[in-house]
Amino acid sequence: MELQGLNKYEALTALSECYGCPWIEYDEQITAPLLLLLRLDLEELKKEGWFPRRIENGRADVIASAPSPELAQRIKNLLGCEAVDFQVTLPDDLYRIIENNQDINPGFPPSAGRTPLAKVRTYLAERRSLFARYRTLLAKARTGLAFVRTGFAFITISLLFVRILGTGYLLLLEVPLLVAGTVMLCDGLRWYFPVRKIYAGLPVCATTEPTGGTSVLEVYNENEAPFFKRTGVVLGAAELRAGWSSLSPVMRRRYLASDRTDFAEERTLLACFRTKMAMARTGLAFTRSGLAFLSLGFGLVRHFHASRWLPFDLGLIVIGGLMAIEGFFWYFHGGRQAGVEGLISVKKKFSMSSIWDSFFPHQHPLPTGTDEQARPLPVKSSYAPGVWATTG
Template identity: 35%
Template structure:
């Protein structure tokens, strides 16, 4: 390879590929010699020294290699969908040693990222490893090739599309999506309990007005009508809001939404968490949600992949374990919110049923007894409706794993 200007630089094989940087004025001759000495003394790639100690941009280095090898360059991109058939049977250690990786299949052509695309031994190895009609070599930095190897060969072919961190991010976003749905579910349950409070106040006001009327208290007609009107308005408002929530949220999350949530979480844990070596003893066996809770300990640990990856991948796995724990906790909170809503209805129903019987017994039978019967019937319906909210999630609630903290 020739350059426009001849410099008094005795460059080795690695550094010689970047002599054009002197032509471009990126480095001085002294900086170039100093970088090569540092590379030899520390056992580092020359390009790594240039990037880390001399702040030479990666794009400049790739441009120099493109000029040197007379071929296009390629960079590592974790979003690149490497086909499964290119990954099958690859030996990561051998690829790392020889510095190449298959990245793209374009019909009958396979594009190879290689540190030395003019190496004839490399071409023979690629041809023996990957079957294709044509091969196109593109020069890449060794760091990028190592990233391709580390990320794309972690999982079995077909398990993840793209890099491991991309797959982890997909699982994390999926779990975040489910937590958002569960949060919406809990908000509707809270709205239902709020409407129940309005209904309870309304029936209470009407019951109090009935007591005033039947007590024949002088001068309290205004209080009777005020309480009757206020109770009717509050009760109607609460009943309307509750029926709206009931029509949309009556399906038990333990049978529908929670199954989908836990399935997505369990899929992640099966791929990235050692379920056979849980740090806590599994004591619950009844439901999928309870078993899933047993599979994640009360703490998070960095899960080291094999082969070893970089700290960013470690942290991505850590975030996913935390996301799995939050998803499980969100499912538990949803179960308790539904159970709490059901118990609130049961409690209110029992209270109004008792109030109806009490009024009937105290005032004996009269034309106002019809209101007492109405209270009793309303209380019974509220208690039964509360059971419909509570019983479907009772099994999950009973199997919830207790915190060890």
């Protein structure tokens, strides 16, 4: 049917007369029962051009862009009803009705709904919890290394007493120091070595580069090893968001849900960087311990020169050197790079426009290229006192 040159209501009236049924336009209040929607593929309904509002007493109320007997028969077979009452609407309005029931803004994929985005945020929260567990283990390893240093100090002091003061009744002091140092050394290493194995299990610190709510973060491979990918930029999404003050509260909440998901991804990325840097700190703690033993070994060799204790002194030097190398490996193998990338990420975020630019354009700088004219705040003097915010 030719509708060019007609305004919206003229077009709806013409469609109503053509198909012999009442017309309806898009409204956020047009929804269908959840149990009915669960039986249907809303993406298929977009292609077929219809949407069911309700089923009562064997009759289905259906919104369609092109009602026909064939479509009515298909709906009867699909919904198991006896009759179909059509309401006609424009194709664009039908799309918006279906998208509204998918809880998405115009043009966005189904994954942009608040429920799918909440699922993505849950997986991101689980990833951050994993990083937190890793950091706890690394803190335990650093505590163990402190125990190792203390144990070595006790052992060294006891052996120095033996070398300088001899044995005799001083064994009452030297032996407990030696035993205590050995116990602390073994216990500290017992805390450290299991943590060393987690390095290979750390996920890669990767981001999908948020686009300010114009694309959608999705999760894949949920049952095994979840990973995240971002859709392409949705056509018209930036222009739609630029008119923030004209958006309905529901549409704003959808954008805010997307923003929260982007922030959750950013927090997860920074948590990954913190975990890598925690590994670097653990390595540097190992390096400090190694350098301490290395220095002690050289000091003993220089002071006592060649003696029957020389193997012990050289052992301190060798062990200290190996510990220093091990610690530097942890630092340079990912830890230092994580610090550099984390700093770049933070600087990049500071250079981007903030979510508050949409709320309070009078108080925050507008993104480059945005209309500089002041937009009215979406609050009124009649509102109740309190902190203004948007739920969702």
